[in-house]
Amino acid sequence: MQLEAHSLSFRYGKNPWLFKNVEFSVEPGEVVGLVGPSGFGKTTFCRILAGYEQPVEGSVTLGGNPLPVKGYHPVQLVFQHPERAVNPRWKMNKILNEAWKPDKELLDTLGIEQEWLARWPGELSGGELQRFCVARALGPETRFLIADEMTTMLDAVTQAQIWHAVLEIARQREMGIIVVSHEAKLVERLCDRVVELGRRL
Numbered sequence: 001m002q003l004e005a006h007s008l009s010f011r012y013g014k015n016p017w018l019f020k021n022v023e024f025s026v027e028p029g030e031v032v033g034l035v036g037p038s039g040f041g042k043t044t045f046c047r048i049l050a051g052y053e054q055p056v057e058g059s060v061t062l063g064g065n066p067l068p069v070k071g072y073h074p075v076q077l078v079f080q081h082p083e084r085a086v087n088p089r090w091k092m093n094k095i096l097n098e099a100w101k102p103d104k105e106l107l108d109t110l111g112i113e114q115e116w117l118a119r120w121p122g123e124l125s126g127g128e129l130q131r132f133c134v135a136r137a138l139g140p141e142t143r144f145l146i147a148d149e150m151t152t153m154l155d156a157v158t159q160a161q162i163w164h165a166v167l168e169i170a171r172q173r174e175m176g177i178i179v180v181s182h183e184a185k186l187v188e189r190l191c192d193r194v195v196e197l198g199r200r201l
């Protein structure tokens, strides 16, 4: 089941086009890097692929069909700031189980400790919180994971742990991954191929 962008174009209001007629596809199990200068629209592109934003022109399909508008979304997005991705009034247990119920094996793989489940988001470090956001995005129906600067704010050890876990799960499930990162070494190490989001038009 391929994730495909067909002739995708986007701009905010009457601003200049951020990108125009972009063709992009990811195969199941493939790890694809998405790079480009700051402000060229990588995050916007990811939001369109995950169904958070509608393209101005073009379309996104999954296995040849439009992205679903209801239910668990098969394209999950994890971005740089976990503290903005969680409800600060919910304890971690509720946040974690919001969309599906991750089992202990997954929590162990991601290094999530049981005692963290009873805490508020503000009582966890950025790295600890991001592990929850990753777990939450890895439901059994996730076909593609978009990692938009997912580990940028984290120390090297946490970054390595999270990527090790995510790549292993992706391999087992044949899940595709899109990696957006400014860290060229990370992209080179993780990705099967790299796509550059082109010049602004």
Ligand SMILES: Nc1ncnc2c1ncn2[C@@H]1O[C@H](COP(=O)(O)OP(=O)(O)OP(=O)(O)O)[C@@H](O)[C@H]1O
Binding pocket: 012, 018, 036, 037, 038, 039, 040, 041, 042, 043, 044, 045
């Ligand atoms: N809601 C919005 N309304 C208007 N302009 C926006 C909006 N969101 C983003 N932009 C602008 O669109 C451009 C692309 O933003 P985007 O975050 O997609 O780029 P990016 O390539 O991911 O950047 P970075 O690498 O710095 O994260 C930027 O110039 C940004 O200021």
